[in-house]
Amino acid sequence: xxxxxxxxxxxxxxxxxxxxxxxxxxxxxxxxxxxxxxxxxxxxxxxxxxxxxxxxxxxxxxxxxxxxxxxxxxxxxxxxxxxxxxxxxxxxxxxxxxxxxxxxxxxxxxxxxxxxxxxxxxxxxxxxxxxxxxxxxxxxxxxxxxxxxxxxxxxxxxxxxxxxxxxxxxxxxxxxxxxxxxxxxxxxxxxxxxxxxxxxxxxxxxxxxxxxxxxxxxxxxxxxxxxxxxxxxxxxxxxxxxxxxxxxxxxxxxxxxxxxxxxxxxxxxxxxxxxxxxxxxxxxxxxxxxxxxxxxxxxxxxxxxxxxxxxxxxxxxxxxxxxxxxxxxxxxxxxxxxxxxxxxxxxxxxxxxxxxxxxxxxxxxxxxxxxxxxxxxxxxxxxxxxxxxxxxxxxxxxxxxxxxxxxxxxxxxxxxxxxxxxxxxxxxxxxxxxxxxxxxxxxxxxxxx
Amino acid sequence: xxxxxxxxxxxxxxxxxxxxxxxxxxxxxxxxxxxxxxxxxxxxxxxxxxxxxxxxxxxxxxxxxxxxxxxxxxxxxxxxxxxxxxxxxxxxxxxxxxxxxxxxxxxxxxxxxxxxxxxxxxxxxxxxxxxxxxxxxxxxxxxxxxxxxxxxxxxxxxxxxxxxxxxxxxxxxxxxxxxxxxxxxxxxxxxxxxxxxxxxxxxxxxxxxxxxxxxxxxxxxxxxxxxxxxxxxxxxxxxxxxxxxxxxxxxxxxxxxxxxxxxxxxxxxxxxxxxxxxxxxxxxxxxxxxxxxxxxxxxxxxxxxxxxxxxxxxxxxxxxxxxxxxxxxxxxxxxxxxxxxxxxxxxxxxxxxxxxxxxxxxxxxxxxxxxxxxxxxxxxxxxxxxxxxxxxxxxxxxxxxxxxxxxxxxxxxxxxxxxxxxxxxxxxxxxxxxxxxxxxxxxxxxxxx
Numbered sequence: 001x002x003x004x005x006x007x008x009x010x011x012x013x014x015x016x017x018x019x020x021x022x023x024x025x026x027x028x029x030x031x032x033x034x035x036x037x038x039x040x041x042x043x044x045x046x047x048x049x050x051x052x053x054x055x056x057x058x059x060x061x062x063x064x065x066x067x068x069x070x071x072x073x074x075x076x077x078x079x080x081x082x083x084x085x086x087x088x089x090x091x092x093x094x095x096x097x098x099x100x101x102x103x104x105x106x107x108x109x110x111x112x113x114x115x116x117x118x119x120x121x122x123x124x125x126x127x128x129x130x131x132x133x134x135x136x137x138x139x140x141x142x143x144x145x146x147x148x149x150x151x152x153x154x155x156x157x158x159x160x161x162x163x164x165x166x167x168x169x170x171x172x173x174x175x176x177x178x179x180x181x182x183x184x185x186x187x188x189x190x191x192x193x194x195x196x197x198x199x200x201x202x203x204x205x206x207x208x209x210x211x212x213x214x215x216x217x218x219x220x221x222x223x224x225x226x227x228x229x230x231x232x233x234x235x236x237x238x239x240x241x242x243x244x245x246x247x248x249x250x251x252x253x254x255x256x257x258x259x260x261x262x263x264x265x266x267x268x269x270x271x272x273x274x275x276x277x278x279x280x281x282x283x284x285x286x287x288x289x290x291x292x293x294x295x296x297x298x299x300x301x302x303x304x305x306x307x308x309x310x311x312x313x314x315x316x317x318x319x320x321x322x323x324x325x326x327x328x329x330x331x332x333x334x335x336x337x338x339x340x341x342x343x344x345x346x347x348x349x350x351x352x353x354x355x356x357x358x359x360x361x362x363x364x365x366x367x368x369x370x371x372x373x374x375x376x377x378x379x380x381x382x383x384x385x386x387x388x389x390x391x392x393x394x395x396x397x398x399x400x401x402x403x404x405x406x407x408x409x410x411x412x413x414x415x416x417x418x419x420x421x422x423x424x425x426x427x428x429x430x431x432x433x434x435x436x437x438x439x440x441x442x443x444x445x446x447x448x449x
Numbered sequence: 450x451x452x453x454x455x456x457x458x459x460x461x462x463x464x465x466x467x468x469x470x471x472x473x474x475x476x477x478x479x480x481x482x483x484x485x486x487x488x489x490x491x492x493x494x495x496x497x498x499x500x501x502x503x504x505x506x507x508x509x510x511x512x513x514x515x516x517x518x519x520x521x522x523x524x525x526x527x528x529x530x531x532x533x534x535x536x537x538x539x540x541x542x543x544x545x546x547x548x549x550x551x552x553x554x555x556x557x558x559x560x561x562x563x564x565x566x567x568x569x570x571x572x573x574x575x576x577x578x579x580x581x582x583x584x585x586x587x588x589x590x591x592x593x594x595x596x597x598x599x600x601x602x603x604x605x606x607x608x609x610x611x612x613x614x615x616x617x618x619x620x621x622x623x624x625x626x627x628x629x630x631x632x633x634x635x636x637x638x639x640x641x642x643x644x645x646x647x648x649x650x651x652x653x654x655x656x657x658x659x660x661x662x663x664x665x666x667x668x669x670x671x672x673x674x675x676x677x678x679x680x681x682x683x684x685x686x687x688x689x690x691x692x693x694x695x696x697x698x699x700x701x702x703x704x705x706x707x708x709x710x711x712x713x714x715x716x717x718x719x720x721x722x723x724x725x726x727x728x729x730x731x732x733x734x735x736x737x738x739x740x741x742x743x744x745x746x747x748x749x750x751x752x753x754x755x756x757x758x759x760x761x762x763x764x765x766x767x768x769x770x771x772x773x774x775x776x777x778x779x780x781x782x783x784x785x786x787x788x789x790x791x792x793x794x795x796x797x798x799x800x801x802x803x804x805x806x807x808x809x810x811x812x813x814x815x816x817x818x819x820x821x822x823x824x825x826x827x828x829x830x831x832x833x834x835x836x837x838x839x840x841x842x843x844x845x846x847x848x849x850x851x852x853x854x855x856x857x858x859x860x861x862x863x864x865x866x867x868x869x870x871x872x873x874x875x876x877x878x879x880x881x882x883x884x885x886x887x888x889x890x891x892x893x894x895x896x897x898x
Contacts, residue, residue, distance in 0.1 A: 033758040093756060098655045154758065178661060192660060196759040205723030206547045209870040210746045211641060211841020212627060214774055215686050215738030216718075216727050221747040221769075222683035229678035234671035237664050269665070274654030274765065276798075278665050289664030297659045298670040299761055304749030307542060309482040309603065310645040310770045310804050313748055313870060316723065320670075321759045325663050349725075355759050392660025421658040421762060 004379070007134070011436045014130050018432055019108060021051060025089070025122040026106040026115035032067060032090035032154045041067050041150050044089050048072075048148050051126075055133045057146065062165070066158030067150035071166070074132050074144040081446045082143040082169040084404070085132070085439070086396060087125030087176060088152030091117035098423035111429040119418035121152070123427030124175040124435065127413060131439030140440075142447040145169060149396055152176070155194075155356025156395035163403035171369045172400055173442065175435075177390050177412030178420060181263030185377040187410045188390035189255075191397055192294070193326035193360035195335050198353040199224065199343065204316035207305075213314055220318040221303045227347050228320060231339075232296045237279050237289060239296045239324075241342045244335070249328045251292040255389075259287040262386035272416040291389035294335075295325040325391065332357030358395040361408075369407040372445035376411065380438025392420075411438060453828070456583070460885045463579050467881055468557060470500060474538070474571040475555040475564035481516060481539035481603045490516050490599050493538050497521075497597050500575075504582045506595065511614070515607030516599035520615070521578075523585050523593040530895045531592040531618040533853070534581070534888070535845060536574030536625060537601030540566035547872035560878040568867035570601070572876030573624040573884065576862060580888030587889075591896040594618060598845055601625070604643075604805030605844035612852035620818045621849055622891065624884075626839050626861030627869060630712030634826040636859045637839035638704075640846060641743070642775035642809035644784050647802040648673065648792065653765035656753075662763055669767040670752045676796050677769060680788075681745045686728050686738060688745045688773075690791045696779045700741040704838075708736040711835035721865040740838035743784075744774040774840065781806030807844040810857075818856040821894035825860065829887030841869075860887060 030044035031037040045068045049059040052072035059072045070089065094103030094116040101107040103116040113123065125148060132144045145167060149159050179186045203218040210217075231241055239245070251259075266283045280286050289295075303318030305311035324335050336354055343350050364370060365387070374384045390410070400408055413435040419425045479493035480486040494517045498508040501521035508521045519538065543552035543565040550556040552565040562572065574597060581593045594616060598608050628635045652667040659666075680690055688694070700708075715732050729735050738744075752767030754760035773784050785803055792799050813819060814836070826834045839859070849857055862884040868874045 033756075033760065035757070093754075093760060095756065096656055194660075194761070196761065198759065203725050206868075206872050207545055207870065208722045208724070209841065210744070210748065210772065211643075211774065211839070212865075212869060213718075213722050213724075213739060214744040214746050214840060215742055216729055216735040217722065217724055218726065218728055219681075219683060219686075219747055221750045222677055222681050225674035225677035225747070225750075226683040228671055228674035232668075232671050234668060234675040237668075269662075273657045273662050273666065275657070275662075275666055276652050277667065279667055280665055286665040290662060293664055295659070295663040297663050297761070297763060298668055298674070298753065299659065299759055300753030300755055300764065301670045301674075301750050301767065302755055304747065305770060306749055306751055307482075307544065308484070310647065310748055310772060311482065311542060311870075312643070312645065312746070312772050314746060315749065318750065321754060323659065323759060323761050325660065390660070391663060392658065416661070419655075420661060421656065421760075423655050 007437055007440060010134055011433050014436065015429060018126060018130055021126050022113055022118065022123055023106040025126065026117050027104055029104045030090045030150060031093050032151050034093060041090065045070050045150060048089055052129060052146060055129055056136060062162050064158035064161040069159065069162040070148040072146040074136050076136060076141050076143055078141040079143040080141065081449060082145065083446060084145040084147055084169040084172045085128045086147045086172055086174045086400065087128065088121045088149040089125060090150045090153050091120065092153055092421045096423035100424055112426050113428060114424055114426045116425055118425050118427040119414040120420045120425065121176045123432060124413045127432045127435040128175055128439050131436040134436065134440055135443040140443045140447050142443045144443065152396060155358055156399060159396045160399045160403065163399055166403065169404060169406060171406050171446065172404060172408040173411045174394065174397055174408060175411050175413060176394060177410045178414040178416060179412065180388060181265065181268065182415050184263040184383055185381045185385040186262050186388050187373060187385040187412065189363045189365060189387050190328065190389040191361040192391050192393055193330065193332060193358045194323055194393040195326065195332040195357045196323040196355040197339065199320045199322060200317065200351045200353065201349055202317040206316050207313040210312045210314045217314045219314055221315060223347055224318040224320055227343065227350060228298055230346050231342060237295060239294065241338050243338050244294065247330045247334065248294060256284065258387045259291060260284060262388045290391040292327055294327050294330060297323050299323060326360050328360045328362050330360065332359065358393045359398040361397050361401065363409060364407050367407060368449050369409055372442050373409050373411060375445050376438040376442035379441035380434040411442065456886055456889055459583055460882050463885065464878060467575060467579055470575050471562055471567065471572055472555040474575065475566050476553055478553045479539045479599060480542050481600050483542060490539065494519050494599060497538055501578060501595060504578055505585060511611050513607035513610040518608065518611040519597040521595040523581050525585065525590050525592055527590040528592045529590065530898060531594065532895060533594040533596055533618040533621045534577045535596045535621055535623045535849065536577065537570045537598040538574060539599045539602050540569065541602055541870045545872035549873055561875050562877060563873055563875045565874055567874050567876040568863040569869045569874065570625045572881060573862045576881045576884040577624055577888050580885040583885065583889055584892040589892045589896050591892050593892065601845060604807055605848060608845045609848045612848055615852065618853060618855060620855050620895065621853060621857040622860045623843065623846055623857060624860050624862060625843060626859045627863040627865060628861065629837060630714065630717065631864050633712040633832055634830045634834040635711050635837050636822060636834040636861065638812045638814060638836050639777065639838040640810040641840050641842055642779065642781060642807045643772055643842040644775065644781040644806045645772040645804040646788065648769045648771060649766065649800045649802065650798055651766040655765050656762040659761045659763045666763045668763055670764060672796055673767040673769055676792065676799060677747055679795050680791060686744060688743065690787050692787050693743065696783065697743060698777045705733065707836050708740060709733060711837045739840040741776055743776050743779055746772050748772060775809050777809045777811050780808065807842045808847040810846050810850060812858060813856050816856060817898055818858055821891050822858050822860060824894050825887040825891035828890035829883040860891065
């Protein structure tokens, strides 16, 4: 076993190569929800495979019915243990006007790396890969697999196809989560699930003149607003669909105590995410709402005239893009069924186009892998993690639980201020270098089991 | 006085020149609500002036604080009477994807003329101008003025400036209204007014991740939907703002009888405007709703992700573009005041950006000019007009009433199937040729008073 100062020195030497790799990775706009980006997805897979091979891995680009999965492996002599690191190489769109830099050209400002995918999830992926090379150079006897997916942002529809042929491993580390505060490492024990849908109402063929028809004409925007208002109390966030909360498993008092020990700060949360105000001020209520309760959210709404001024048309259609975030023990199917029944009863003309459904997840809370994770985070960042929940959804986790039947834990490296899914998304060298140390420590710990 | 067959023959000879002029007029995209079309507005004014001069008029392009007004006049020897014809030469935007032809290239299909502005209001404007040339050639002793505005679609903010220097006339004919049915001429006795506004709610700086923040974060789309639902019953169209209906003057039984005698057909109305269904089936209720009652309408709504699929962001803002159509004796100021009070009480963070406000209008119901109009329509189209109301708003009418202090009547030439403000807007030779005869007859009638 090599010493901590030696590891620190080895990590410091990676910085230039890490920044070069992240620049190349971010330059490929692997936006999985945009069909026109298919060739970029393929380029992303090819670049990933080439990168991992250069680090010394054996790599397959595994085809699926959808986007491929890049499977890299560092096989070590004498390894008795194995671990898979899950990351994704696809990214969110970057069409927000608020971007101050070109989103697919990594901007390096001191320790800070700005670009789409920098923290979600290319930066953490590359961090783990550099750590694996160090582990190999140090001769740590553990087999390390990389599962780099390219459909995470669209709900991982083809990842199960890959997993059906994937190697069995002793544990999985998912590196795609966010700390609660830069001051304390945090790891979730649970993830929310999700069911998204588009609600579309068409009441006419084309724009109509509101002077000629207004009063007798149906207004699809107003009807859709009425539906949204009937489903959701916008002030409290409470969902008004009957039965919506029936299967919600309330968090234990210990869990709630963990939520509050995570460094969660209501004002910092508000400020980091750029909100002018929140629905609640009490941290216990906020953490319960974002981690342990389901939601119904409107992500986008469209209909009618979108140009300057007011064009007094009555539009022929309106659309709302919505999601329900789900917690244990809710299921996407049941939530969708209740949504559908409610919508059809309220306005039978509204069409529902369901999209990705994802189960929620609860992780193990003890055992040797959890112990290794605690030591890894302590080595990388000076403190053991607070165990919280993740309000987001990672479909791949649910599928890995089904196929791999081993502990799936979370070694996330993103900070709230990195701006997941937001304009000016960033990552930083502090988290990358600490992450390399944490991963290396995890490999050492499980090799010693 | 010349005979009707001579007039018919003279009109038939105008067709080619009329189609050439309409082609040229439609080719200039005089979209007044688009600031980038300013040079097209100027080109539209120049073309109009040149066209009227070619017909024999004396023309001034009268500058205002906004867009110019084209003032043409045919002074006749021995004229004791004068009339002004009001039309507008600006048009609605033509950004609807449903256009089957290029909106600013007039497509002539037999008798039908397809293009933006064909019926609203360039076709009727040119019709009246050709009729004036015929009146002049026939020596009808009446002075005919043309007021061609270029800001009608944005509420005529500068027309009052023009009118303060405009000539006094004995009557005005506004040619910018729509019949109820192609089978019977119709002329409105009243117009609805209007107050438009944009409602904007901002709750954050940028898109936030709904997994990380959903539940505690405010959702501006959901809050705006809640506001819309609180203001308007989407099923009935009833406005729920307290006091909204207080100043509404109910139509007399005679007026309601006129509404039903106009040829109004609920199924034809639904079909012509392309609606899948209406809020009401009873023609009396429909005509009351579209002509004699005020409305609150949502013309456009925006916020959040607009691309393919569902991007699970919580957006930072949402906007609704709304209008209130007003009837006698409501005023825009009072309606806006009630709207503002309601919005601020319901959600104080919503900002209100009021736009154009227009008064409603009621015309005289008798007298020699109304008699002349009846004869004119009968000559042009075989039947006297049914007197109805117009659900739309013409700001210029209210201003002319204020400045000119003479009867303002409506000689409209548009049909429901022409698609005012809609994609594939059209006009036709039947209405143009009948219109030329109607205008010529009106000139003869008032010359003989």
